[in-house]
Amino acid sequence: MKTFGCQMNVHDSERIEEILMRAGFEMVEDPAFADVALVNSCTVREKAWHKAISEAGRLRKPKERHGRQLVVGMLGCVAQQEGERIFSLVSGMDLVVAPDHYHRLPALIRQCAADGQRQVAVGFDAGHPEDFLALSEAAAAPISAFVTVMKGCEERCLYCIVPSVRGPERHRPLDDIEGEVRRLVAGGTQEVTLLGQKVNAWREGERSFADLLARLDNIEGLSRLRFTSPHPRHMSPEVASAFGSLRTLCEAIHLPAQSGSDRTLKRMRRRYRVDDYLATVTALRAARPDIAISTDLIVGYPGETEEDFAQTLALVEAVRFSGAFSFKYSVRPGTPAEKLGDDVSEAEKASRLSRLHEVVLRHEQAFRAQQLGRTLEVLVEGQGRMPRQWSGRARNNQIVNFTCPADVCDPALRGQLVRVAITRVNPNSLEGEWHP
Structure with missing residues (x-):
């Protein structure tokens, strides 16, 4: 497959x-x-x-x-x-x-x-008991696991095909989610990532996404909790503050902005303004000053002017993203944006994407450089390329390669949480030494 x-x-x-x-x-x-x-x-x-x-x-x-x-x-x-x-x-x-x-x-x-x-x-079948494809009790639990909490999206952003192919929003019961996470943790899972097309819009009656995070944070044995992908419009103050109060919630969030231009955001039907996005970033950093914030950005959306694009660059400068997935706009058949045409030339899209990458990369490298000299908790995923080298991810989602003493470098290290002193910054990763 x-x-x-x-x-x-x-x-x-x-x-x-x-x-x-x-x-x-x-x-x-x-x-x-x-x-x-x-x-x-x-x-x-x-x-x-x-x-x-x-x-x-x-x-x-x-x-x-x-x-x-x-x-x-x-x-x-x-x-x-x-x-x-x-x-x-x-x-x-x-x-x-x-x-x-x-x-x-x-x-x-x-x-x-x-x-x-x-x-x-094909089609949508919201009522089937296996709708969320939960892990069976007989399955082996991975070190890091995904758990679906909701499916579908009803935001109807004009450029997006997701509502047509993933269907209406369906929210999984909290007890069902908690049960799967508990089974995973009992089987040895250290880290759980909650999934949903609009994950932070999850609700069950009066219970909000912040309530879900708090419930899962109480599970004994769960070391790390993440979620993706949130929608900026549903980033409540309670969710932002959770990054400072919940022991398991990792200090990293991927928060798709798509554009730094209010005019373009309106034409995308994103239903928030740049100031709203920046207010969320401020709240996140107030709760957790060292949080890693990454994003998605689109260049060349229909009608995007050079001024609109300049505002996207300004957003990147203001937020100082730790990383970004940046793309040239491409028309998706069946989306409302298809009717807007595609009036930004491929050459201009390529130019804007290149300029955007330069700015994003500068801030990405700056964020990585800030980790030099720090001691980070790393979840070990496997062996590295060099003798006595291991690799894993820090809580802020940075890839970390590290060396350790011969008496420590045992295959059993995989899946363990270790402390690593960061000694070197590479273009796409960090290097360090095992810290007892």
Whole structure:
């Protein structure tokens, strides 16, 4: 299975593997030895859509070359967006399954293999008990785990395809969320990341997202808590202050801004102003001065002027982001923004993206430089490239490579929380030494 796109897709793929293995399937790395080949796709941007279609075509080739039965399926957001049209886009496809139907995959695959008939399962099915693809009690708990708390989005930003492919908002019950986190922690999970297309909009009756964070913070044995992706419009003062009061909540947040121009934000239908975003940043830093704040930014949105773009650069300078995912605007079929045209030239988009990258990189490197001389808590993920070197992530989401004494460097170090004194800053990571 090949996965493209966001952390929700990564999480979905993990659960799909579990569903299939529970049904008797076995995972193989080489498509040449597979009976089933799946692409879990993303369609948020045009490039991601093309990658998914291209990968599906590549997976189909062993089927044609060996003349044997191979079920090739498209999953994810492209499946929901295109439906049966996938069969005309990629010849030889057998299966199209959208996210709300993953629990049906074993039956759909077997039906397809049995009679050779194409299978399609798209649309939204909010009532199914496996809607959130929770970890089964029999599954092994990872060191760092994703837990879905809500699905779907109803913001209707003009450029965004997500409401069309992920459906209406569905909020998971708090007790259900807590139960899964407790099972993970009991199995050895140290870090949990809460997932949702608009994660901080989660509600259950009078309970807010801040209440959810506080409840999970009380779970004994949970070391770290993160969440993604929040919407700036739903960043309450209570959530901001939680970064200073909750022991588990890591000092890092990815808060998509998209633009630093009020005019562009209005044309995007983001429903907040730059001053609102800056007020949230101020609240976050008041609660946790050393918090890492990263973001998403789009350049070349329809109607974006040089002045609008300059205001985006000004936002980056004001916030001093620890990192940013920056993209050229691409029209997504079926979104309201499609009607706005695409009046910023590709050359101008490329120029603006390059200039934006320069400013973002400067602040990214400055944030990393601030870690020099600090001792950071690192969750060890695995061994590094050098002898006695290990790698992991700090609470502020920075990658840290570190060395340790021979008597400490044991495979059991993986999954442990260690203290690392930072001695060197690299372009994309930090280096340090194990600190007893």
